[in-house]
Structure formats: C-alpha cells, structure tokens
Amino acid sequence: MAIDATARIHPMAAIDEAAEIGPGVSIGPFAVIGPKVRLGERVVVKSHVVITGDTEIGAETVIFPFSVIGEIPQDLKFHGEDTKLVIGARNRIREHVTINPGTEGGGGVTRVGDDCLLMAGTHIAHDCQVGNRVIMVNNSGLAGHCHIGDDVIIGGLSGVHQWVRIGKGAIIGGLTKIEKDVIPFGQVQGPAGHLVGLNLVGLKRRGLERIDIAELRAAYKALAAEGGTFKERAAALGEASDSDYVRQIVAFITGDSDRNFHQPE
Structure with a gap:
C-alpha cells in the first residue's frame, strides 16, 4: 500500500x-x-x-x-x-x-x-x-x-442534456432544463430554458471593464437582431468586433456541435 x-x-x-x-x-x-x-x-x-x-x-x-x-x-x-x-x-x-x-x-x-x-x-x-x-x-x-466552461454557475435542481456545451462564464437559473448549447457569458433561466441576457453579475464580479461589458451587450443585441441565421449573425460579429470576449462567443457559436443553441428572445 x-x-x-x-x-x-x-x-x-x-x-x-x-x-x-x-x-x-x-x-x-x-x-x-x-x-x-x-x-x-x-x-x-x-x-x-x-x-x-x-x-x-x-x-x-x-x-x-x-x-x-x-x-x-x-x-x-x-x-x-x-x-x-x-x-x-x-x-x-x-x-x-x-x-x-x-x-x-x-x-x-x-x-x-x-x-x-x-x-x-x-x-x-x-x-x-x-x-x-x-x-x-x-x-x-x-x-x-457535457462540456462546461470555466466560471459557469448551474442553479439548483437544473438538468443539462447530454452532449450540451455551456460556454465560459454562463449562468443557469434554478429549475432550468438545458437542452441546447449556451453561449459564453449567457444567462438562461426558466423551466424551458430561455436565454434572457448576459450574466452581468458574474462579469462584474470577475472585474471586467465597463467597455468590455458594453461590447458584450452590443454583441448580444446583434445576435438577437432579425435577418440571417444565428450563426451568420455570429460570423458577422466576429468580423466587426475587436473584443476578446465577443470573439469567445463567436468561436463558441461557430465551433463544432451537433446541437442547436438557446438563442436571445
């Protein structure tokens, strides 16, 4: 021994x-x-x-x-x-x-x-x-x-479906069913798992600058806009933004996955 x-x-x-x-x-x-x-x-x-x-x-x-x-x-x-x-x-x-x-x-x-x-x-x-x-x-x-990124919080009594990816810094509310991929820094809540915004509390706790949070908010609005597919809007973001954090979201969305995404509503 x-x-x-x-x-x-x-x-x-x-x-x-x-x-x-x-x-x-x-x-x-x-x-x-x-x-x-x-x-x-x-x-x-x-x-x-x-x-x-x-x-x-x-x-x-x-x-x-x-x-x-x-x-x-x-x-x-x-x-x-x-x-x-x-x-x-x-x-x-x-x-x-x-x-x-x-x-x-x-x-x-x-x-x-x-x-x-x-x-x-x-x-x-x-x-x-x-x-x-x-x-x-x-x-x-x-x-x-499942693949769970750094700094993710998963609320109580929540279940994550097999093969799902949850991106870095995302937060999942309690009693939430996650069947689709969740973008980095996203916030998903509700029994059916709706993407309702960004994990702003988590971003602030990690000490992100205001400019970084503002760029993430603008990126989220662009992903929620009409026109094109979700991945097409993400690809356009990648070409337009110099933000490291936005690029993490873009890389996550355009990366390999056989699942759909929880999308902004």
Missing part, C-alpha cells in the same frame, strides 16, 4: 493495498478507497465516502460524507472497459455527490477542473469535461458528454 507517512487515516476506513495516498491526506471512518485511486497532497476524505475506479484527485480537494466518486457510468453501453476520472485541485465536493468515469465511446475520461464547488446531491455523468471554478448548486446534474 503506497501511503505517505504523514497521511492520517481512521482505523475504521477500508483502503485497498494498491491505492496511492499522498502526503497530508486525511481519511475519515467508514470511507472506502479502491485499488486504482490516487489521492494528491492534503486531500480530505470525510466519513462514509466511496472512491473507486481509476480515479485521480488533486491536492487539497475535500470530499464530504456519502459521496460516491468513480463508480461505473450509468450507461447501458458500458461493459467494464478501462476508463478514468480525473479531478483537479482544491475542489469542494459536498454530501451525496456522484461523479462517474468515462466510457469507451466518449473518449474514456471524465474531467473536473480546479476550484469547483459541487453542492449536495449534484451529479456529473460519464465523459463530461468540467472547467475551473464551476459551481453546481444542490441537486443539479450533467448528463453524459
């Missing part, structure tokens, strides 16, 4: 002999750690947590009771193939969170970035790619193959 001498492990924890436990790790009672698990420096695993599968967890991540991390995907096409789950550093994974590894058909790896807050009861399905500083509020969930 590769356990660093500085790790603190409760005698009632069940740890496989092949697991790798890094310096300063703390593991509480009744936690279960599987043979292919690798815990980075100062990871905290509280009581009754299950971590299994080929799972890597980065430094200083804290996992709260009754979470199940790395258990096999909820996908009938999964037949035991060797897939992975990679979770970054300094995440806060609260009670009853479930995160599944990838599948052979989806690239084989589920990833969660750094500094995320996954509140109680949230779910991240197989093959999802979740960025940094993402917040998922209580009982929200990602279906398989």
Whole structure:
C-alpha cells in the first residue's frame, strides 16, 4: 500500500493495498478507497465516502460524507472497459455527490477542473469535461458528454442534456432544463430554458471593464437582431468586433456541435 507517512487515516476506513495516498491526506471512518485511486497532497476524505475506479484527485480537494466518486457510468453501453476520472485541485465536493468515469465511446475520461464547488446531491455523468471554478448548486446534474466552461454557475435542481456545451462564464437559473448549447457569458433561466441576457453579475464580479461589458451587450443585441441565421449573425460579429470576449462567443457559436443553441428572445 503506497501511503505517505504523514497521511492520517481512521482505523475504521477500508483502503485497498494498491491505492496511492499522498502526503497530508486525511481519511475519515467508514470511507472506502479502491485499488486504482490516487489521492494528491492534503486531500480530505470525510466519513462514509466511496472512491473507486481509476480515479485521480488533486491536492487539497475535500470530499464530504456519502459521496460516491468513480463508480461505473450509468450507461447501458458500458461493459467494464478501462476508463478514468480525473479531478483537479482544491475542489469542494459536498454530501451525496456522484461523479462517474468515462466510457469507451466518449473518449474514456471524465474531467473536473480546479476550484469547483459541487453542492449536495449534484451529479456529473460519464465523459463530461468540467472547467475551473464551476459551481453546481444542490441537486443539479450533467448528463453524459457535457462540456462546461470555466466560471459557469448551474442553479439548483437544473438538468443539462447530454452532449450540451455551456460556454465560459454562463449562468443557469434554478429549475432550468438545458437542452441546447449556451453561449459564453449567457444567462438562461426558466423551466424551458430561455436565454434572457448576459450574466452581468458574474462579469462584474470577475472585474471586467465597463467597455468590455458594453461590447458584450452590443454583441448580444446583434445576435438577437432579425435577418440571417444565428450563426451568420455570429460570423458577422466576429468580423466587426475587436473584443476578446465577443470573439469567445463567436468561436463558441461557430465551433463544432451537433446541437442547436438557446438563442436571445
């Protein structure tokens, strides 16, 4: 068993002999750690947590009771193939969170970035790619193959359909169904998921200059205008704007996706 001498492990924890436990790790009672698990420096695993599968967890991540991390995907096409789950550093994974590894058909790896807050009861399905500083509020969930950009907030009890992309800095209101891609910095809310504007609160919190916010507002109005398709209006924006933030939206809209978009109304 590769356990660093500085790790603190409760005698009632069940740890496989092949697991790798890094310096300063703390593991509480009744936690279960599987043979292919690798815990980075100062990871905290509280009581009754299950971590299994080929799972890597980065430094200083804290996992709260009754979470199940790395258990096999909820996908009938999964037949035991060797897939992975990679979770970054300094995440806060609260009670009853479930995160599944990838599948052979989806690239084989589920990833969660750094500094995320996954509140109680949230779910991240197989093959999802979740960025940094993402917040998922209580009982929200990602279906398989979703791509979630940095600094996204997903409201409580919201569900994101498989293969959906949510762009950087977007915010999803509570009780919202997301079936289409969401542009960077967009704000989507309501049971049917309507794009109602930009995530202005988030932009201000990130310290964007007024000129940048003004350019994003103008871009949003241009995307909402009549004439041409949504992608044609986005392409025209890319030619007309020098804003880095606007270009992120344009690149997102014109990028590869087999889904439609939540569009301004």
